[in-house]
Structures are given as C-alpha cells and as structure tokens.
Amino acid sequence: MKAWGSFRHKNLYPFKSSSEGLSPVVGSLLLLLIVFVLAGVIASSINLSEGGTNFQPPFVKITLESCEGGIYGTGPVSNWARFEENQIVLMHEGGESLPLDSISIRISGYGNSFQGNISNGSGKRIEGDVQVLYLDLSQKGKNQGYLKRNSAVLEDGSWDVGEKLILCGRDSDSGTTYSSVKVRVGGVEKTKDNYGFKAGSEITLMVIDSEGRNVIAERTAIVKLAE
Structure with missing residues (x-):
C-alpha cells in the first residue's frame, strides 16, 4: 500500500x-x-x-412669416393666382449663419405647374400634389426676380440673423439649361420648375443642411390667397 x-x-x-x-x-x-x-x-x-x-446640424431659428398664393386656371376666377404671386417669406431669427450654397429647401402641398409653353398654346397645365426642391439658396440657377428680392442675403453668400429670404413660384431660371429649383407634380418630374399652391391648403416647408442631410427647421402654413 x-x-x-x-x-x-x-x-x-x-x-x-x-x-x-x-x-x-x-x-x-x-x-x-x-x-x-x-x-x-x-x-x-x-x-x-x-x-x-x-455632421452636426447648425443651430438656428427659422420662422415662416407669411405664405400667399393660389393656382391659376381652376375654380372661381377670383381665386386664381399667377406663379409669381405665390410667395413664401422666411425669417432667420437666431443662431448660426447659413451658407446659401449648402442649404436646401423642400416644400410640399397641393398645387400646380405646367409643361411646355403656355403662352403659345403648346403648354400643358398639371395639378396635384406638388413637391418643390430648392437645391441651394444661392443665385445659381435662379432668375433675376430671385436675385432682386434677396439681394441683401445674396450679397455675402450667407443667410444671417435678421435677414429675410423670399421664395416665389417663378424663381427658376428657365431661360438656361440649368435650374436649381426642381418641381414635381404627382409622378410628373419634367415640369417648367414653376409652382403655385392652392389657397386655403396647407404646405410643409423644410430647411435642410445639405452636407449633413439634417432637417434644421420644419414649418407648416395655410396658403393665404394672394391679393
């Protein structure tokens, strides 16, 4: 053992x-x-x-001061409004300055646009759900009306506190091959990039930081009939 x-x-x-x-x-x-x-x-x-x-979104306070307009060619004649009579006024009330070439705006609502040339009878009016996209807020791809209304903002290329930005249904520079305003009605994308929103209807507007793809402001408004 x-x-x-x-x-x-x-x-x-x-x-x-x-x-x-x-x-x-x-x-x-x-x-x-x-x-x-x-x-x-x-x-x-x-x-x-x-x-x-x-990609931090800029901190700003944007208000939608007014929204006037209407559509042309349908309903009572007293409610008709031309594209140029559709105007949206935005105010920068606080926060960071916004470079115009890096900010886009999307607007959606019920309204109309057109294809072709209405003045000579070859155009076609289109009505329905409208999607408007301002690719940027600079003068590139805009017409002279946009430049005149927003001269103070465009001067230094920046949307600063206390400055107004005025959008119009005829901001597109349709006289050139490039427009920085894109308009779609329903499934139709090839429009003249002009727009009108029906009086009494609601629109939704978003201000977007293009670089970070962040929504930095979202506002709604009822379209008041243009006077």
Missing part, C-alpha cells in the same frame, strides 16, 4: 506543476486580448466623435 501511495503521489505531481506553469501564459494572453479590445473601443469612439462633429 505504501508503494502504491508513493507511486500515485509521484505521478500526480507533474500534472500540478504543468498547470501552474500554464497559468502565467494564459494570464498574459488574456491581458493582451483585453488590451486589444480596449484599443479598438477607443479608436471607434474617436472615429465616431470626429464623424459626428462634421
């Missing part, structure tokens, strides 16, 4: 030594793994914070 006890003791001892030798190795591997995981988390946090900084 003593011989068997001695044999068992001698054979079990090497296993104990072996496990004790492995413990520091396993500990080192676990430590390295933890270091790599922490390094990855820190790197990800830095990248996310840098990315978030680049």
Whole structure:
C-alpha cells in the first residue's frame, strides 16, 4: 500500500506543476486580448466623435412669416393666382449663419405647374400634389426676380440673423439649361420648375443642411390667397 501511495503521489505531481506553469501564459494572453479590445473601443469612439462633429446640424431659428398664393386656371376666377404671386417669406431669427450654397429647401402641398409653353398654346397645365426642391439658396440657377428680392442675403453668400429670404413660384431660371429649383407634380418630374399652391391648403416647408442631410427647421402654413 505504501508503494502504491508513493507511486500515485509521484505521478500526480507533474500534472500540478504543468498547470501552474500554464497559468502565467494564459494570464498574459488574456491581458493582451483585453488590451486589444480596449484599443479598438477607443479608436471607434474617436472615429465616431470626429464623424459626428462634421455632421452636426447648425443651430438656428427659422420662422415662416407669411405664405400667399393660389393656382391659376381652376375654380372661381377670383381665386386664381399667377406663379409669381405665390410667395413664401422666411425669417432667420437666431443662431448660426447659413451658407446659401449648402442649404436646401423642400416644400410640399397641393398645387400646380405646367409643361411646355403656355403662352403659345403648346403648354400643358398639371395639378396635384406638388413637391418643390430648392437645391441651394444661392443665385445659381435662379432668375433675376430671385436675385432682386434677396439681394441683401445674396450679397455675402450667407443667410444671417435678421435677414429675410423670399421664395416665389417663378424663381427658376428657365431661360438656361440649368435650374436649381426642381418641381414635381404627382409622378410628373419634367415640369417648367414653376409652382403655385392652392389657397386655403396647407404646405410643409423644410430647411435642410445639405452636407449633413439634417432637417434644421420644419414649418407648416395655410396658403393665404394672394391679393
């Protein structure tokens, strides 16, 4: 019995030594793994914070002061309004200055546009749900009327606190091959990029930071019949 006890003791001892030798190795591997995981988390946090900084929407207060207009060629004649009589007045009341070439505006509501040339009878009037997109607010792709109404804002290329921006249903520079105002009625996209909204209906207007694709202001208004 003593011989068997001695044999068992001698054979079990090497296993104990072996496990004790492995413990520091396993500990080192676990430590390295933890270091790599922490390094990855820190790197990800830095990248996310840098990315978030680049696309933070500007802080501004934009109000919709007035919205007048109407559509032409349908309903009582007393309610008709030309495209140029459709005007929306926006006021920058506080916050950051907005570079005109990096801000877009979307307007949606019920109204009309047209295709072709109405003056010579070859045009076609289109009525329905209207989507208007100002790709930017600079003078590029706009007509002279837009430039005159917004001369103060356009002077330095920035929409600053206390300045008004006036949009009109005939802002598109249709005399050139490029217009920065895009108008769609229903599923029809190839319009003359002019628009009118029905008096008494509601429109929704969004001011968008084009770079970060963030909505920085959203307003609704009831269209008042143009006088």
